[in-house]
Amino acid sequence: MRVMVDTCCWVDFFRSGKGRTSQSVNEFVRNDNACVSGIIISELVYGAISNKEADLIKNVLLGVHVMPIDNSILMKAGDMGFSLRRKGFTIPLTDLVIAVQCLENNLELMTSDKHFSIISEHTPLKTHGI
Numbered sequence: 001m002r003v004m005v006d007t008c009c010w011v012d013f014f015r016s017g018k019g020r021t022s023q024s025v026n027e028f029v030r031n032d033n034a035c036v037s038g039i040i041i042s043e044l045v046y047g048a049i050s051n052k053e054a055d056l057i058k059n060v061l062l063g064v065h066v067m068p069i070d071n072s073i074l075m076k077a078g079d080m081g082f083s084l085r086r087k088g089f090t091i092p093l094t095d096l097v098i099a100v101q102c103l104e105n106n107l108e109l110m111t112s113d114k115h116f117s118i119i120s121e122h123t124p125l126k127t128h129g130i
Helices: 007-015 019-030 038-046 051-061 071-086 093-104 114-122
Strands: 003-005 034-037 065-067 108-110
Touching: 003 007, 003 019, 003 093, 007 019, 007 038, 007 051, 019 034, 019 108, 034 038, 034 093, 038 051, 038 065, 038 093, 071 093, 071 114, 093 108, 093 114
Parallel strands: 003 034, 003 108, 034 065
Antiparallel strands: none
16 A cells, blocks of 8 residues: 655655664655655755755655645645634644545555644544554
8 A cells, every 4th residue: 555655754764764764664665655745845855954955855755656736635625624623623734735635545644743643533534653
C-alpha cells in the first residue's frame, strides 16, 4: 500500500537519516510506496537551510508519487475544515488538503502531527504512526 509521507517525517529523513522514522521513509521510497503532496514539497523547500538542501529535497521528492491537487480536493478540504471548526477544532488548511488527498487516493498518512489525530477521529483518515 502506498503511504503519504508528511512533512515532519521527511524532515527527519533529510536531517538525521537515522532512527525508526527515517528507516520507514527510506523503505517506502525504496519500494516505490511513498507519496507526497505538492504542499509538503513546498513546506520542505521553504524550510531548507541551504540551496544544496533545497535541491536535494526537490530531486528526491519529485522522484516519488506526487498526488495532484485540483478544485475538488480544495473544496472538500474547505468542507472538512468547516465541519471540524463547527465541532471546535481549527485545523490548518495545508493539513486539511493533505488529509483529503489521502482520503481521495486511499492512502494512509505517515505523520506525528497532532492535527491529523484530530482529523482521523472525525473522518475515515488512517494514519501510520511513527
